[in-house]
Every structure is written in structure tokens, then in C-alpha cells.
Amino acid sequence: RARRRRKWKKMVKVLEELEECCDTPVGRLKQVVDAMAVEMHAGLASEGGSKLKMLLTYVDKLSNGSEKGTYYALDLGGTNFRVLRVHLGGQRSAILGQDIDRQPIPQHLMTSTSKDLFDFIASSLKDFIEKEGNGLEQPSPRRRELGFTFSFPVKQTSVSSGILMKWTKGFAIEDTIGRDVSECLQLAMSRKGLDVRVAALVNDTVGTLALGHYNDEDTVAAVIIGTGTNACYLERADAIIKCQGLLTTSGGMVVNMEWGNFWSSHLPRTSFDIDLDIASPNPNDQGFEKMISGMYLGDIVRRVLLRMSEESDDFGPSSSKLATPFVLRTPLMAAMHEDDSPDLNEVAKILEVLELPDVPVKVRKLVVKVCDVITRRAARLAAAGIVGILKKIGRDGSGGIASGKFRSDRPSRMRRTVVAIEGGLYTSCTLFREYLNEAMAEILGEEVSSHVILRVMEDGSGTGAALVAAANSVSE
Numbered sequence: 001r002a003r004r005r006r007k008w009k010k011m012v013k014v015l016e017e018l019e020e021c022c023d024t025p026v027g028r029l030k031q032v033v034d035a036m037a038v039e040m041h042a043g044l045a046s047e048g049g050s051k052l053k054m055l056l057t058y059v060d061k062l063s064n065g066s067e068k069g070t071y072y073a074l075d076l077g078g079t080n081f082r083v084l085r086v087h088l089g090g091q092r093s094a095i096l097g098q099d100i101d102r103q104p105i106p107q108h109l110m111t112s113t114s115k116d117l118f119d120f121i122a123s124s125l126k127d128f129i130e131k132e133g134n135g136l137e138q139p140s141p142r143r144r145e146l147g148f149t150f151s152f153p154v155k156q157t158s159v160s161s162g163i164l165m166k167w168t169k170g171f172a173i174e175d176t177i178g179r180d181v182s183e184c185l186q187l188a189m190s191r192k193g194l195d196v197r198v199a200a201l202v203n204d205t206v207g208t209l210a211l212g213h214y215n216d217e218d219t220v221a222a223v224i225i226g227t228g229t230n231a232c233y234l235e236r237a238d239a240i241i242k243c244q245g246l247l248t249t250s251g252g253m254v255v256n257m258e259w260g261n262f263w264s265s266h267l268p269r270t271s272f273d274i275d276l277d278i279a280s281p282n283p284n285d286q287g288f289e290k291m292i293s294g295m296y297l298g299d300i301v302r303r304v305l306l307r308m309s310e311e312s313d314d315f316g317p318s319s320s321k322l323a324t325p326f327v328l329r330t331p332l333m334a335a336m337h338e339d340d341s342p343d344l345n346e347v348a349k350i351l352e353v354l355e356l357p358d359v360p361v362k363v364r365k366l367v368v369k370v371c372d373v374i375t376r377r378a379a380r381l382a383a384a385g386i387v388g389i390l391k392k393i394g395r396d397g398s399g400g401i402a403s404g405k406f407r408s409d410r411p412s413r414m415r416r417t418v419v420a421i422e423g424g425l426y427t428s429c430t431l432f433r434e435y436l437n438e439a440m441a442e443i444l445g446e447e448v449s450s451h452v453i454l455r456v457m458e459d460g461s462g463t464g465a466a467l468v469a470a471a472n473s474v475s476e
């Protein structure tokens with residue numbers, strides 16, 4: 001019995017150490033806020049000046065709601081591929097109608113040739129266009145225009161063109177790297193006999209910001225927290241120092257932060273994070289993303305549980321499944337976290353799938369606690385990231401990082417500020433969302449945070465690309 005008690009204590013100690021390492025009191029979050037704002041500055045000051053790439057998007061005008069007509073969008077970036085048609089009525093929030101066709105990308109195309117992939121995309125668009133005529137579509141002599149949401153790292157050369165820097169998320173097609181992806185699409189459409197112009201090339205965060213801004217002009221930034229995580233925001237052109245003399249009609253430009261790669265010594269990192277990073281295909285890369293996004297949270301929890309199971313027999317016979325990377329997907333982890341039944345039956349069921357039957361209730365409670373610690377840390381760090389953006393643009397109620405001498409708490413001067421959010425982790429995981437919202441209020445304070453609104457944009461990345469296409473249309 002004494003031996004058992006000793007082992008139980010060791011297991012509890014793993015949890016206690018985890019809690020301590022992952023602690024994110026508001027003081028620490030504020031350090032992350034400051035680090036984010038400082039890194040944003042550095043990334044804007046010079047090429048390679050920060051782990052934040054701060055990429056130019058050439059999107060300098062967001063839809064003002066006056067656009068009319070039908071625009072198309074293609075959304076390629078995750079597991080699903082979408083084709084959309086958006087009918088704009090010329091008045092704000094008057095998206096008259098919208099049709100969407102979703103399909104998974106056939107696995108073999110992800111590692112095939114550029115021509116195969118873009119021919120598939122062009123065929124899907126052709127099928128979609130041929131099916132139209134639902135009454136809303138006005139027969140129009142003008143050429144069709146589309147926005148292309150392409151969520152991979154791209155070096156933009158204009159609002160409608162850009163060079164693929166590298167593939168991510170399981171795609172690996174050598175001959176696309178270094179090429180203009182809009183041109184690849186344009187050529188494929190010509191091969192299919194489609195007369196459609198690529199009027200905008202954007203990534204998913206930019207699409208989400210465009211839809212957010214269309215719905216509400218106070219929208220200044222967009223954040224995605226799904227499988228991966230990223231953010232973009234509206235910056236003053238003269239603050240983009242690495243691009244001297246950048247002229248834009250609006251005086252502003254959307255900057256794609258690629259914030260998944262943010263790093264700061266203030267981030268509360270554990271040995272589990274370090275091990276996950278070493279085992280990943282991209283060590284030392286995407287450090288922020290690895291602490292926050294849906295692709296990784298389940299696996300951090302798995303690593304902690306594995307460690308605990310090594311300390312105690314209470315998990316039952318040592319499981320082989322728990323040692324398999326990524327067996328515990330984030331939605332399953334979230335389901336354990338949300339289990340509020342007295343006996344934690346859902347936790348028991350999921351542990352059984354992991355070949356851990358008969359885990360006693362008191363151990364199941366520890367499992368829920370582990371899920372809580374990891375989810376809470378992720379949500380609170382994401383909140384700090386968002387406030388970092390607000391601080392950079394002077395919307396955090398402090399007077400802005402650039403104007404320190406005027407810094408004072410004058411919340412009455414705080415402008416209403418909206419951040420568009422998309423992504424399965426934020427939209428589907430209630431506890432994550434609650435922790436994030438709570439941390440925003442803690443960092444900003446009640447008064448300032450009452451002026452900051454996080455607004456979910458469903459299908460924002462695709463719809464928004466059609467809006468950017470409309471704003472940059474040649475026929476308007």
C-alpha cells in the first residue's frame with residue numbers, strides 16, 4: 001500500500017509540475033503582449049528582422065459594401081477544398097446569396113504534379129459554374145472574376161499574384177514551389193476553356209478580415225485558430241518600414257503576420273513542448289502554433305498522460321497506444337475535458353480507445369485536469385497574442401506602443417474595435433473560447449475590453465476572398 005501511495009504521489013507531482021510550468025498569470029500574459037508588439041515592429045522594420053514574417057498582402061482596400069454583382073472564390077488550404085459564388089447587392093451586409101460546394105482534396109493530388117492539382121481545381125470550378133442559374137445569377141456579358149484563397153506561405157507580388165515559398169499541411173508538389181500560383185490557376189482554367197480572371201490571391205486570415213470588415217467597418221484584425229493558427233491586421237502603410245515609400249490609396253495595408261512562428265522567452269514552455277518540437281518535422285519552427293493550435297493540443301496532453309502512466313500502475317497495464325504520436329486528437333481531448341458526469345464516463349470511454357481500460361475515477365479526474373491545464377494555457381496565450389496586435393495599433397487602451405509619452409488610461413477615448421475569428425478550436429471548443437474571452441478581459445481590464453468584440457466569421461476565408469476580388473475588380 002505504501003508503494004501504491006508513493007506512486008500516486010509521483011503521478012500527482014507530474015500534474016503539479018505541469019500546472020506550475022503552464023501558469024499564465026496576467027503579469028506573464030502582459031509580457032507576452034509586449035513581446036508580440038515588439039516582434040511585430042521588428043518584422044515590419046526589416047526583412048528577416050523577426051520570427052514574425054509580417055508579409056505584405058497588397059490588400060489596401062477592403063470592401064466598402066458598394067460592390068455589386070456575382071463573384072467567385074476558391075478556397076484551398078486545409079483538408080477541404082471549397083468553391084463559392086457570392087452575390088453582392090451593393091449595400092453593406094447585402095450578400096444576397098451564396099452557394100458553396102465543399103469536397104475533400106483527393107489524397108494523391110497532394111503529392112502529384114502542379115498540373116494535376118490545378119486541373120482538378122479548375123474542373124471543380126467549371127462543374128460549379130455549369131450548374132448555376134438559380135435565378136439570382138444575372139446573365140452578364142462581363143468576364144467572371146474570382147478570389148483565390150490559398151493558405152500556404154506565399155510571397156505576394158501584387159494583390160492578385162504571388163510566389164509559393166513552400167508547401168505545408170501535407171502537400172508536397174515540387175514543381176509549384178517558386179511559381180506564381182495565380183498563373184498556375186489561370187493556365188489551368190484556360191486549358192478547361194474557362195474565361196475567369198483571378199482578381200485576388202489571399203490567405204485565409206485575409207479572407208476572414210475582408211468578410212469581417214464588410215459586416216462591420218470597425219474590424220481591424222482577423223485570427224484563425226483551427227488546425228493551425230495565424231493572424232492578419234490592418235497596418236498603416238508608413239509603419240511598414242521595410243517597404244519604404246509604399247504607396248497605397250487608403251494609406252493602409254493588410255499585413256499577414258504568420259504568427260504561428262512567434263517566439264518569446266516569456267512563453268511558458270514545458271519539457272513536453274520541447275519533446276514535441278524535437279519530434280516534429282519542423283523543429284524550432286512554428287513555436288507559438290505548437291502551444292496553441294488544434295493540431296498539437298491533443299498530443300501535448302498525450303505526452304503528459306504517457307509520463308503519468310509511466311509513474312503509476314493506476315492507468316492499468318502500460319498502454320502501447322499512448323506511446324503513438326498523435327493518437328489523441330484534439331477534439332477527443334476536448335471531449336474528455338468537457339465531461340461533467342460524476343463518474344467521468346466519457347473520459348473512461350476515450351481512455352478505453354487508447355487501450356487504457358479500468359482507469360479509476362480519481363485518476364480520470366487527473367486526466368481532466370491535464371486537459372484543462374493545456375487548453376487554458378493555449379487559450380490565454382492566444383488572447384495575449386490578440387491583445388499584442390491591439391497594442392501595436394493603439395487599440396488596447398494604453399495609447400499605443402509608439403506613443404509612450406502619451407500613455408495613460410483614458411478608456412473613454414477607446415474606440416470600438418472588432419476582431420474577426422475563425423477556426424474549429426475557437427468555434428467548436430466551448431471551454432477554449434471561454435478561457436480566451438476571460439483572459440482578454442483580464443489583460444485589458446473590464447472597461448477597455450467592453451469596447452473589444454471578438455466576432456466569429458463562418459466560412460469567412462472563402463467569402464472574404466470573393467469580397468477582395470470585388471474590391472479589386474476591373475469591371476467595377
Ligand code: ADP
Pocket residue numbers: 077078079225226227228293294295330331334335422423424425428429
Ligand atoms: P482547418 O483549420 O483545418 O481549416 P477548422 O478551422 O475547421 O479547419 O479547424 C479544424 C480543427 O479544429 C481540427 O483539426 C481540430 O483540431 C479543431 N477542432 C475542431 N472541433 C473541435 C472540438 N470540438 N474541440 C476541440 N478542437 C476542435
